Amino acid sequence: MARLGTWTAVHRRWVYGIWAIIVVGFGLAAPAVFNSLAGAGWQADGTESVQVREITQEHFGGNSSAAIQVVIDSRSGPLSQEAIDGVVHRVGEITAADTRLNNRIIAPVPGTTISRDATTAIAIIGADASTDDMVKAVDDHKAELTALSTDRYDVFPTGSSALWSDFNAANHDAMIKAEMISWPITLAIMIVAFGSVVAAGLPLLLTLAGLVASAGGLVILNQITPISVWAMNFAMMFALALGIDYALFMVSRFRTAIATKNRGLPPADQNSHRIRHEAAAETMDTAGKAILLSGLTVLISLSAVLMVPAPAVRTMAIGIMLAVTFVLAASLTLLPAVMAGLGSRINAGSLPWAKGKHGASPLFGKWGSFLNRHPWVPAIVSLGILIALALPVFGLKVAMPSIAVVPDDAPVRQGYEVVAEQFGDGAPGMIAIVTTETTADEAAAIAAANPNIAAVMPPQAAADDSDWILIQAMPKADPSDEQTADALAQLRADLPRPALVGGAAAENVDLQDALNTWFPRVAVTILVLGFALLLIALRAPVIALLGTVVSLLSTAAAFGVAKLIFQDGHGSSLLAFEPQGFLNGWGPVFFFAMIFAIAMDYTVFLLATAKEHYEHHADPRQAQVDAMAHSGRIIFAAAAVMVAVFFTFALAEPLPPKEMGIILGVAVLLDAVLIRLVLLPAILRISGSRAWWSPGWLDRMLPEISFKH
Structure with missing residues (x-):
């Protein structure tokens, strides 16, 4: 890692050029990311319901779960046959040239798709393409279909494909708005944390490069296999949060290194090429190692989600993994090159209170000393709060989302409610x-x-x-x-x-069954692989196991809070949503992987810093204090950024991004405050040298990894 840091510093023009090619090359494809990605994939491959969809689509004129239902609802009195025939004819004209749709429109039939009072009729546009293409077909035609409404009747496209079309549109808009809000908040937090405009801007530029590259990469990958549009939504959010995390750690370490190496030198010798190259090497040899291990932990956690046989879930994981890969690569190549080019100018635009203040934080050093003297009470209080918040998780219910997840004015919801009212509650889910x-x-x-x-x-x-x-x-x-x-x-x-x-309802049930079946396997895989990576990095089984266990505890507490809010409805009026009585079905699998990845991210930062100082002086108590002094401010600032990013999604109107933002935001808040800044340092103090103990046979098996520079 030190050699990589030196190489990027010496050959930084090469690094700039390579990244310019990557960003421009992938950036050319990036603008198409939201229009080209897939809109469906919410199914469990190989299940009975998917077989039924394929059979009905092939043998029954496309009348499958992916078909588009066109609801004609009279505003006053029964519909005439002439009005119904006219709408069916115009629907046929709108869809005639679309090869994704079956050319034969299934007209409304009295007694089945015409209501008893004849005020509502349902025509069916048969599906003749994949579920992803059917969602895109709705995207292309729903404006024309709803425009068929007159002053006598309304026309609403509804059904499973229309649901995913409106669902994706509402969530995409919410995600973009949340991102726009989170960026200026993030910059403000970064300026306060770094005390320097230049240093604060670097993480955002780094993350932007990673996001552009990953967006283009997803568009290209979508040509090979359909990628869910949600992949980019999650990737944007996660890459911003993690990219800032990594850059915080790297920039903070580089500023300390450059300040230390310049100390005592005459002005003419300060900020020389040698000083900057050595600072880049030291940064990579310490913070770079921690970031590499953290990034691998995130990738390993998300790779376990690929076990679930659901295309949308898998491709969301692929999207985040791609974004994390680009952000990690930029953190370990582009960032050290830029920092080496700036040298001490990285502190340009320093705010008055921050000038000359780099390295250990006196405030967090005092907190570390307090925990050193009084570890038990803070640890017990922190543990008690986490357990209390985790207990509700045992009553958690999950299900695929109901129609309530789309806005009231969405055509699919309006059509759904008309069908349920006129034909029966179960009619929308035949x-x-x-x-x-x-x-x-x-x-x-x-x-x-x-x-x-x-x-x-x-x-x-x-x-x-x-x-x-x-x-x-x-x-x-x-x-x-x-x-x-x-x-x-x-x-x-x-x-x-x-x-x-x-049927559509059966596909949801089969998907939920698959998610429930695979969740324990995914969770165990993540825990085992996370522990293994921590063990390899730290060469200490005790603290690796404890670090994994406390990360699991914060994850359980986050889901406990999710149960209280989204299932039981506590705070629903404040957060402006209608509780469904359950958590959306993909939550346990996907959020578990994401929360655990973030928790392990902070674990690596804290324990890598503690291991570095323990390797210097072999004093476990001092290593714990030093770890807090050197990483506490970074963890606090990184958590503040993540919480700000995630909580902006709580402002979204649709439920899924709101659910995601609150669960992840609460998880980060609990993990950073109660575990990384209280419980884990207290555990380090209580366990003492035993935390870093390793049997001889294990030492001989593990690779030599040191954080000491």
Whole structure:
């Protein structure tokens, strides 16, 4: 790492040139990132419901869960056949040239897709493409479809594809607004933390380079495999937070190194090339190692999410991993080169109170000394708070999002509510049963006898010469209700083979089952790999295990708070959202990986600093005080930035970004304040030399890694 630091400092023009090519090259593709990325992928590959979607799309005129339902709702009195035919004709004209859509529009049918009072009718635009392309088709046509409304009736595109279209649009807008708010707040915090305009600006420039490169990389990767648009949303947020984390640690260390090396030298010798190169090497040999290990921990944590067989979840992880990779690469190459080019000018624009104040923080040094003298009470109080906040997690419920996650004025929600009101609560989540002619009557009878089914439609023969029969059943409850999941489970248990059960509601249930099944495996993988990396980095099994355990504790506390807010609704009026009674289904898997990655990020910073000072003087008590003095301010500032970034998403109107911002913000706040600045330093003090003990056989197995420069 020291040699890499020297090389980047000596050859910084090469580094600038390479990064200019990377940023410009990927930047040319970056503007297309939100328009080209996929909009769907919320499914569990290989499940029964996905099979049903593929069968109905191929054999029943595209009448699958991905089809677009066009709801025609009269404002006054029954709809005339002429009005219905006119809308169907115009819908056909709008979609005729789109190869993603089936050319035959399924017209409303009395008794099934026309309400009893004839005020509402549903036409169906068949799907003839992947779910991602169907969402894009809705993006392209929903304005034209809603424009068919007149003063006599409204027209709303709805259904699963329309839901994801409006869902993605609302969340994209919310994410962009939150990012715009978070950047100036971040800069203000950075200026206060660094006390220098130049030093504060470096992390933002570094993160911007990483974000542009990752955005272009996602567009290019999307040509190979569909990447969820959420990948970029998460990548933007996570890269900003982590990029600032890494830059804080590096810039702080470089400023200390350059100030130390210039001390006592005549002005003519200060800030020489040799001084700057040596400072870059020292920074990389200490902070650079910690950042590399931290970045690897983040990547390992997120890579475990790739085990989940859901395209949207996997590609969100890929998006963040790509952004973290670029930010990490920039932190370890571009940043040391820029710092070496600036030298002591990195302190340009210093604010009055910060001039000449680099290195150890007297304030956090005093706090470290206090914990050294009185470790037990702060540790017990901190531990008690975390356990109390974690206890509600045992009552946490998860489910795929309901219609409440899209704004009230979204066309898909308006259409959904009309369908539910006119046809029944379960109508928006019709269950599709595909079977053969020989078992069709038996399947229809079993479905009709199910206590959670309100109505069963007449069996429908395939549009081609195949033997498939489609039976649609309407649940009694809303698609996100547990009663609908019970209906699906009972049907699958009772129906004769080869009957298959699917539909949009079934796809959500199957995805949730997959997420629930894979979550324990993902969590265990993350914990084991996180511990292994800490063990390799620190060469100390005791503190590596304790560091992993306390990171898990802060994660549990964050989910406990999430249960109180988003499931139980505490504070919902203040935060302006309607609680669903559960946490969105991807939360445990995805947020666990993200929270644990951030927690381990701080763990590496603190313990790497403590290990560095322990290697210098072999005094565990002094190492704990020095670790707080040298890393406490960085951890505090980094946490302040992260909390500001994440909490800006709490201002979003849609629930998912609000949920994400509050959960991650609370996690960082709890982790930084209660664990990194209280519990973990107290544990270091209490465990003493035992924290750094390692058996001889393990020492011989582990690679030689030292943080001492």
